[in-house]
Amino acid sequence: MKILVLMKQTFDTETKISLDANGKIDEAGVNFVVNPYCEFAVEEALRIKERLGAGEVTVLSVGPERAETSIRQCLAMGADKGVLVNTGGLEGGDEFTTAQIVAKAIEKVEYDIILAGFQAVDDGSAQVAPRVAELLGIPQVTVITKLELEDGKAIATREIDDGVEIIEVALPAIFTAQQGLAEPRYPSMKGIMQAKKKPMERYSLADLGLDAGLVGTDGAKVKIVELSLPTPRKGGKIVEGEPAEAAQKVVQLLRSEAKVI
Amino acid sequence: MVPSRPLGWYGDTYVIMWFLMLVVFAVFGKGVYDRYRLWRLGVDEQRFAGFGQGIKNVLIHGIGHKRILREGYPGLMHLFILSGFLVFALGTLAVAVQEDLHLEIYQGSFYLILTFLLDIFGLAAIVGILMAFVRRYVLKPDRLDTTPDDGVSLVLILGILVTGFILEAQRIAITADPWAAWSPVGNALAGLFAGADNGSLKGIHQLFWWTHLLLTFGFIAYLPHSKMFHILAMALNQFFLKEKPAQALAPIDFSNEELEQFGVSKVEEFTWKQLLDTDACVRCGRCQDNCPAYLSQKPLSPKALIQDLKAHLGEKGPILLAQQAAARQRGTASQVAAAGEGAGAVLEKALTGEVIQEDTLWSCTTCRSCEEQCPAFIGHVPTVVDMRRNLVMMESNFPQEAQLAFRGMENNGNPWNVGWKSRADWIEGLDVKTMAEAEEGEVVDFIYWPGCAGAFDNRYRKVATSVVKLLQKAGSKFAILGTEEKCCGDTARRLGNEYLFANLVQENVEVMNGYNVQTIVTSCPHCLNTLKNEYPQFGGNYEVIHHSEFISRLMAEGKLKVAKELGAKITYHDSCYLGRYNDIYEQPRKILQNIPGVQLVEMERHNYRGFCCGAGGGRMFLEEHLGERINLMRTEQALALEPDVIATACPFCLTMLEDGTKAKDVIDHVKTRDLAEILVDVVQ
Ligand code: SF4
Ligand code: SF4
Numbered sequence: 029m030k031i032l033v034l035m036k037q038t039f040d041t042e043t044k045i046s047l048d049a050n051g052k053i054d055e056a057g058v059n060f061v062v063n064p065y066c067e068f069a070v071e072e073a074l075r076i077k078e079r080l081g082a083g084e085v086t087v088l089s090v091g092p093e094r095a096e097t098s099i100r101q102c103l104a105m106g107a108d109k110g111v112l113v114n115t116g117g118l119e120g121g122d123e124f125t126t127a128q129i130v131a132k133a134i135e136k137v138e139y140d141i142i143l144a145g146f147q148a149v150d151d152g153s154a155q156v157a158p159r160v161a162e163l164l165g166i167p168q169v170t171v172i173t174k175l176e177l178e179d180g181k182a183i184a185t186r187e188i189d190d191g192v193e194i195i196e197v198a199l200p201a202i203f204t205a206q207q208g209l210a211e212p213r214y215p216s217m218k219g220i221m222q223a224k225k226k227p228m229e230r231y232s233l234a235d236l237g238l239d240a241g242l243v244g245t246d247g248a249k250v251k252i253v254e255l256s257l258p259t260p261r262k263g264g265k266i267v268e269g270e271p272a273e274a275a276q277k278v279v280q281l282l283r284s285e286a287k288v289i
Numbered sequence: 290m291v292p293s294r295p296l297g298w299y300g301d302t303y304v305i306m307w308f309l310m311l312v313v314f315a316v317f318g319k320g321v322y323d324r325y326r327l328w329r330l331g332v333d334e335q336r337f338a339g340f341g342q343g344i345k346n347v348l349i350h351g352i353g354h355k356r357i358l359r360e361g362y363p364g365l366m367h368l369f370i371l372s373g374f375l376v377f378a379l380g381t382l383a384v385a386v387q388e389d390l391h392l393e394i395y396q397g398s399f400y401l402i403l404t405f406l407l408d409i410f411g412l413a414a415i416v417g418i419l420m421a422f423v424r425r426y427v428l429k430p431d432r433l434d435t436t437p438d439d440g441v442s443l444v445l446i447l448g449i450l451v452t453g454f455i456l457e458a459q460r461i462a463i464t465a466d467p468w469a470a471w472s473p474v475g476n477a478l479a480g481l482f483a484g485a486d487n488g489s490l491k492g493i494h495q496l497f498w499w500t501h502l503l504l505t506f507g508f509i510a511y512l513p514h515s516k517m518f519h520i521l522a523m524a525l526n527q528f529f530l531k532e533k534p535a536q537a538l539a540p541i542d543f544s545n546e547e548l549e550q551f552g553v554s555k556v557e558e559f560t561w562k563q564l565l566d567t568d569a570c571v572r573c574g575r576c577q578d579n580c581p582a583y584l585s586q587k588p589l590s591p592k593a594l595i596q597d598l599k600a601h602l603g604e605k606g607p608i609l610l611a612q613q614a615a616a617r618q619r620g621t622a623s624q625v626a627a628a629g630e631g632a633g634a635v636l637e638k639a640l641t642g643e644v645i646q647e648d649t650l651w652s653c654t655t656c657r658s659c660e661e662q663c664p665a666f667i668g669h670v671p672t673v674v675d676m677r678r679n680l681v682m683m684e685s686n687f688p689q690e691a692q693l694a695f696r697g698m699e700n701n702g703n704p705w706n707v708g709w710k711s712r713a714d715w716i717e718g719l720d721v722k723t724m725a726e727a728e729e730g731e732v733v734d735f736i737y738w739p740g741c742a743g744a745f746d747n748r749y750r751k752v753a754t755s756v757v758k759l760l761q762k763a764g765s766k767f768a769i770l771g772t773e774e775k776c777c778g779d780t781a782r783r784l785g786n787e788y789l790f791a792n793l794v795q796e797n798v799e800v801m802n803g804y805n806v807q808t809i810v811t812s813c814p815h816c817l818n819t820l821k822n823e824y825p826q827f828g829g830n831y832e833v834i835h836h837s838e839f840i841s842r843l844m845a846e847g848k849l850k851v852a853k854e855l856g857a858k859i860t861y862h863d864s865c866y867l868g869r870y871n872d873i874y875e876q877p878r879k880i881l882q883n884i885p886g887v888q889l890v891e892m893e894r895h896n897y898r899g900f901c902c903g904a905g906g907g908r909m910f911l912e913e914h915l916g917e918r919i920n921l922m923r924t925e926q927a928l929a930l931e932p933d934v935i936a937t938a939c940p941f942c943l944t945m946l947e948d949g950t951k952a953k954d955v956i957d958h959v960k961t962r963d964l965a966e967i968l969v970d971v972v973q
Contacts, residue, residue, distance in 0.1 A: 040700045042708035057710065059700045214692050217551045217682040217788060 029083040029177075031073040032137055033107065034130060034144035034157060035066040037091050037098040041149055051255055062098045065145025068205035071212040072175060073143050074106045084108045086137055090129050091115060096228065104215035104223035111137060111229045118233060118244030125247045127159030132236045134164065136229070139200060141182070146171045146204035157204045167201040173208040292468045293396035294404070294460065296388050299498060306502065313506040320513025321521065324568055327606040334539075334560035336529040343528035350527045350664065357664045363573070366420040373414025373450070374520075380407045401471045408457075408474040411450055418447045432574025432592070438515050445508050452501040454478055459494040463487055519571040523665045526569035529562060534668025535657045536870055537822040541678075541787050552678025552785060555640055556602050557609060563672055567599035569665040576659035576669065579894075581901040581923075586916030587652035591659035591669045594645065598672070601644045608632040641676045641684075648915060650676050651688055655783050655906030656865040661897050670906075677785025691784055694910040698789055702775035702796075703741035704910055713771035715739065715750045719757050723771035724804045734766045735834075736806055738820070740813035741776050742940030748947070749812075749940040755965040756812055756836045762972060763848035767810070773800045779815040779866075782823070784907035791827070794819075798829035808832045810839045812965070814866035814873075814939045815905075821871070835867060837938045837964055841876040844883055852973040854886035857933040859967070861889065862923065862946060863899030864939035877938050880964050884971055890930045900926060904941035924949025928959065935961045 039045070040059035048054040062070070070087065077083040087102040088111040089095045099110035113133045115121070121129075134142075142161075147154035154170070161168035173192070174185035183196050187206055215223070233243055241247060265281070267274045282289045297303075337343070349355050352375070358364035380403055387395035395403075421443055425435055457475030460466065462482035469476040482490055512518055541551060553559055576591035577583050583590045638644055650673055659669045680686045697706025713723060727733050737760065743753030760767060775793050782790035801809075809831050811817050821833035843849045859881055867873045874896050881889050894900040903919030913919070924946055927935045935950070937943045947961040 040708070042701050042706055044708050044710050059709075061700060211689070214681075214685045214687075214695060216685040218549075219685070220788070 029076065029080055029140045030138045031076060031083060031085045032134070032139040032142045033066070033069050033073050033085065033087045033102070034142065034160070035070065035087050035089045035098065035102060036063045036145065036148045036150075036156075037061070037089060037095040038063040038148050038150045045257065047255060047257065053255065060094055060098060062101050063145050063148045063150075065147055065149070065205055065207070067102075067145070067212040068207060068209045069143035069145050069203075070102045070105055070107060071210040072205060074213070075210055076141075076175075076177065077106075086111060086139070088130065088133060088137065089113070090126055090133070092119060099228065100223050101215070103226045103228075104219040105213055106215075106219055107226075109227045109229070111231070113231050113233070113236065115243070116232060118240065120245035120248060121243055122248040122250040123153050123155035123159060124249045125243045126156050127163060128247070129233065129236065129238060129243060130156065130160050131163035132238055133231060134160070136231070136236075141177075141199055142166075142202040144202065144204050146206050154204075157202055161202040164202075167197040168203070169195050169197060169201065170204040171206045172203050173206050175203055175209065290467070291396045292398070292471075293400050294466065294468075295464065296384060296395070299495060309502075309506055313510045316510040317513060320510075320518075324513060324518065324522070326610055327602055328561045328564045328568070330557045330602075330606055330609055331559050331561035331564040332557075334562045336531070336562050338529075346527045346530050347524050350530070350666070351524050356662070359662075360575070362420065362424065366417045366424065369413040369417030370421070370446070373410045373417065376406050376410040377414075377453075379403070401468060404468075405471045405473070408454075408472050411453060412474050415447065415450050418443055418450065422447075430574070430578075432578045434572065434574075441511070442515050442517050445504060445511065448504045449501065449508060452497050452504060456494065456497050456501055458482060459490060459497065463490055463494065516571055518568060519665070522565060522568040523571065526565060526665045526667065529565075530666040531668065532666075533657065533660065533870060534666075535655060535660055535670030536818065537826065538671055538674055538782060540791070540826045543788060543791055550679075551682040551787065552680070553640065553675040554679040554683060556598065556605055556644070559598075559672065559675065563668070563675075564602060566665070566667040566672070567595055567602055570595045570599065570663075570667055571665065572596060573664065575662040575664065576667075579658040579662050579898060581654055581656055581658065581903060581919045582652040582916075585903075585919045585922055587648070588646055588915065589649045589652035591663075594649065594669065594673070595667060597644055601638070601640070604635050605632075605638070608635060641680055645676060647680065647686070650680065651911065652915065653906055654865070654901045654903055654908050654919070656901035657869040658865070658898070658901065661869050674783060674785055677783075678787055679785075681785035682788060687784070688911050690911050691907065694780060694784070694907070695786055695789060698776045698778070698781055698793060702793070703745055704776060704780050705741065705745055707745045709775075710772060712744045712774060713769065715744055715753060716757070716769065716771075719754065720761070721757055722768045723773070724768045724806075725771065725773065727768040728804075731768075732766050733768045735808035735810050736801075736804075737767045737769050738774065738777075738809050738811040738813075738816055739769065740811060740816045740940065742944075743812050744774070746940060746944070749943065749963075752940070752943070752963040752965055753812055755963065755969040756810075756840075758969050759840055759843070759849060759965060759972065760810075763843045765843075770800060770804075777813075777816040777819045779819040780907045780910065782819070783905070784910075794824060794827045794829065798824060798827050801829060801831065806831060808834070810834050810836055812836045812940070812963075814864045814870070815941070818866045818870045835871075835873060835876075835938070837867070837877040837880060838873060840965065840968065841879045841883075844880065849968070850973045851884050851968075851971050853971040855884050855967070855971050856886045858888045858890060858931070859934045859936050860892055860927050860930050860932045861895075861936045861938075861964075862892070862902065862927060862942055863895055864937065864942050865899065865901050865905050867938055868899050869897055877936070877964055880968055881936060884968070890932060892926050892930060894926065902939075902942040902945035904945050909941045909944070918949075918952075920945035920949045921952060924953055928953065928955065932959060934967065935959060936964055936967060937961060938964050 037060050040061045041064065043058050046054045073085045077085055085107040086109050087099050087107045089099050090113045092115055096112055099112055103110055111133060113129055144157040158168050158170060169184040169186055172184040172186045176183045181196055181198050182201060183194060184203055186193050186195060267277050269277065354364060354368050357367050383395050383403060386392050425433055425439060454474055455478065457472055458478035459482055461469045461472065461475050461479040469479065550558065572592060574592050580591050641647060641650065653673045655670050657670060693706060694704035697704045701707060701709040724736060737757065739753040742749040775797050778790040778793035781793065809820055811820065811833065814835060817833055817835045820831060824831065840849065861878055861881060863874065878889060881887050900923050901919060902923050903913065935946050937946060943961055943963055950956040950959050950961055
């Protein structure tokens, strides 16, 4: 089985975001990692391959040159090959443009099933994989926590409010991973050593035959007007006193200060 | 008449004796050679520190019993037996020189003194053997496990000693020895044979002579196959000893592209020295008696660990040797395989997982207590870490929680995975410069290294802050690395993630060598040990000082003066990495003793017997699912003294013991505090 994983490289989850002089997010000194949700997808892909005893896991990422380190990280975990679509300078795209690029790149890859993180921890828009599914015209099941494959079809468990939904779809299809799908492994030394030698296909946007006007800031449907940091949270308030008395005070504060009741 | 005693009574049967002796020596030699071949299965390790040093070690620790005598009963017991053994070896040699080389030495005052010593030490050895019997079969301390070999060995030695004395007594009775007074034990026993007629006495004497001889020969032939082999193996181990094997673990050369195995996955991947260790272990159980993992009912006993490896080497080694021999004779692959045939199960047994359980390996806190107590100077910790390396780097198989720590160290240079940019936030308002800021012409005598805990852990930040205040009061000129500092890597290395460790070290060394750092003062004993003893492996050579050492030095120099009294009963908990790893026992105590009003009380387990808090070896970042909680046990040991304060000098100890007082619900009146925090409140 050929398994394709869509992976985004994101800021390390502990990064303190700051803005530069131009009001853009400052990337200086930031660690880049595999988006944790994509990591669940990679792990699930590897487990499927291990269960079946055969198959190939390809990891595809769209981003600047630095995204290669994250692809290598996935290769170190055990994926077989990488595909990097280098956006080289045309980074200002949005979910729409990224989905266009991914869909175009997928033309160069064989697949029976596609996995991705359900969202990225940076912008959290959860759109790219569903859009790709639409562009490819294949089914999608999002936010899954369990995936079972039978010949030609898949049974996925997805999280919904107050419960789970169990969905059967025909393959090929796209599945997006929620936490709980598969706890990612830690690469072994063997994995790290081999990752250096595993194949990596590289494409520029031009290689894919994409018009510069369709990608990057120009092609994006979303225009960023301004970025600002959230106002720092104020310290909490501790209400002292006997329980009954304190509860009364809390209710009062919720009304007068927090204005939530 | 020159004092001596008649020898060679049975000279006409010596031919038989010589023949037997040849056989016995052959059996002995073969036995020793077989063990030697097993050790040689291991990989190389440079342990030779010169003959002089090696012999000195054997004299101090083997003959001199330096460690063995730390414990009264077993120590004396062993001293008695060994000294008897040595004097007898000397006596036998003297007789042999006289009889076989015909050099007349066994006479005169030398004879008298020797015969006297033989009697005294023979008696001591009997006392020692009886003590051993009582201990093993009556007192039965938990740490001893008893096998038939133990009984056989004791009976053999006792038999040799007793028949020796009977022979002497009979000889005295037969010859009416004029110097019998120099053989007090034999002389006293001679009374037993008084009145017997000389003829039949001589017959019995001959019988005993042969019995004595056969027992001795039996002892020699049996030695390489029994626990008594420790006489040789332990001496060798002492010859090649490293005082603290755990202090600096062996690095791996990751630039070597040919390396395919990281860590130890098969017994033959240990070094020859680690394999020799398994034979040097005499199952005394001192290690187990002092192992926090064992004492808290974890599935780890350092003694059992070494013995399990020994048993595995014993079953697998001969098969490997047979395969090697077959391969040497240019056998075909199938012949080589045939040499291992029927042994498939043994060959396939996984070292980590089957021979040694994974939980066993993860239970170790690397506290070094086993190593410190072991009279054979066995390096348990490197052996444990070598197997952890295989689990982590080859199999990616380790307790889940460790992954968080690994990720944190990788991405943010600290095991808590706090964003690295905030590493210097703790100095806000403290008027401390970073090296980057101090570069512009400022004098910096040393860097202060708070470690990950000092930089990120809310509780320990208070300690780092106290240290900084003390340093400032004393007028020290220092800076910190700030966001350029990364985890020292101790946790990664001891959890078996050598690759991560090597990366962290490389980055730290690059930064520090770039600033030409010479001296580091640190608050974390784990950083101390790694920076001081392990960084030199990576080109990082610094003078590294723990804050307790540095502060006590400042006090001695009069740069810090205590201005207030502190009426408090304080017990100091030794950090393993400060104490056992780096011999810093005195300085922390000195700080406390120099505060008027402080009553310093010691727990039963202190100094080199100090009991781990449970957090070493990366265990700080792992859950403790099995057995009792080590930190609670240690807290209870401290609380038994009813202290006002439990003093610590390590971030992990502080966390573990403070958590202990919380769990025991005494946190309100028993404070856990670092020495620096205690001191900063009372200095001028
Ligand atoms: S280092 Fe400590 S925990 Fe580990 S085996 Fe030795 S005594 Fe036990
Ligand atoms: S390892 Fe050392 S301390 Fe432990 S039982 Fe063996 S000889 Fe004794």
